[in-house]
Amino acid sequence: MPTTTAPVTEVVDRLERASLLDPVVKGLRSLTQKVLAPQGIRDALHGVWLGHPLHPVLTDVPIGAWSAAAVLDAVPGTGIGASTLIATGCAAAVPTALTGWADWSDLHGPHQRVGVIHAAANVVALGLYTASLGARMRGRRVRGKALAYAGFAAMSAGGYLGGHLVFRQGAGANHGADIPDLFPSGWHDIGRLDDLPDGKPAKRTVEGVDLLVVRRGQHVDVLSDKCSHLSGPLSDGEFTVEGGQGCIVCPWHGSTFRLADGAVRHGPATSPQHRFETRVTGGRLEVSLGGG
Numbered sequence: 001m002p003t004t005t006a007p008v009t010e011v012v013d014r015l016e017r018a019s020l021l022d023p024v025v026k027g028l029r030s031l032t033q034k035v036l037a038p039q040g041i042r043d044a045l046h047g048v049w050l051g052h053p054l055h056p057v058l059t060d061v062p063i064g065a066w067s068a069a070a071v072l073d074a075v076p077g078t079g080i081g082a083s084t085l086i087a088t089g090c091a092a093a094v095p096t097a098l099t100g101w102a103d104w105s106d107l108h109g110p111h112q113r114v115g116v117i118h119a120a121a122n123v124v125a126l127g128l129y130t131a132s133l134g135a136r137m138r139g140r141r142v143r144g145k146a147l148a149y150a151g152f153a154a155m156s157a158g159g160y161l162g163g164h165l166v167f168r169q170g171a172g173a174n175h176g177a178d179i180p181d182l183f184p185s186g187w188h189d190i191g192r193l194d195d196l197p198d199g200k201p202a203k204r205t206v207e208g209v210d211l212l213v214v215r216r217g218q219h220v221d222v223l224s225d226k227c228s229h230l231s232g233p234l235s236d237g238e239f240t241v242e243g244g245q246g247c248i249v250c251p252w253h254g255s256t257f258r259l260a261d262g263a264v265r266h267g268p269a270t271s272p273q274h275r276f277e278t279r280v281t282g283g284r285l286e287v288s289l290g291g292g
């Protein structure tokens, strides 16, 4: 059966491959590395403290305020309410953009190309809404409404691209969410304990599910190998000790997870890794996700 693709999706798919955007992406990426260098700031902007990406939470404010203003602008006598909502949206757009910028800097090339246009649409929207506020303050209400509706169109285009980034390209989603569905119940043999390297990450696989295994002496930690951020292979990462606790650093974008429980120490990941229970039987290591 022939498959059909919506014309708008085809355009965005082309955007993902538009290498023309790469010089802009590169310039913005190096700017990000300078401006958002401190790990604590990056973690806060990613939403590590929240256990959820912060950007989609904040986007609700400008999108909600500007959408409500569009409704009020169609109702006579609600000019002050519309202006207040537009000002609220403009104020909220700044921290929202900062969180998006931090998330964008740790994505792959196709994400970043779409992300640049997403950001450009939102910058245009912010400019138009700011101009609309200025026009309203000067008493030019018709012009203020026209600018706000133009801003609404730009915001909608930006919102569409943001949705594409998340739902089509998987940015911000938890890439380890399906592990409990894929991993078979019960205990599973993953080989001899003594065959594992000491203090180095190793990979083992159970029925297609890759596991990160780190042995330190007789102690073993096992996490899902697929990084929750964008599926990077943690077994290719680096073992490190932070705050006295063993951690693994993802080789792709540096997310750091505590081995003891899979918790996120540093982003861009915000979802923890699944941790597996272990036991040693006759010198062989066994793992289970639920202890069944």
Ligand code: FES
Residues within 6 Å of the ligand: 227, 228, 229, 230, 231, 232, 250, 251, 252, 253, 254, 255, 267, 268, 269
């Ligand atoms: S895939 Fe991005 S930090 Fe692991």
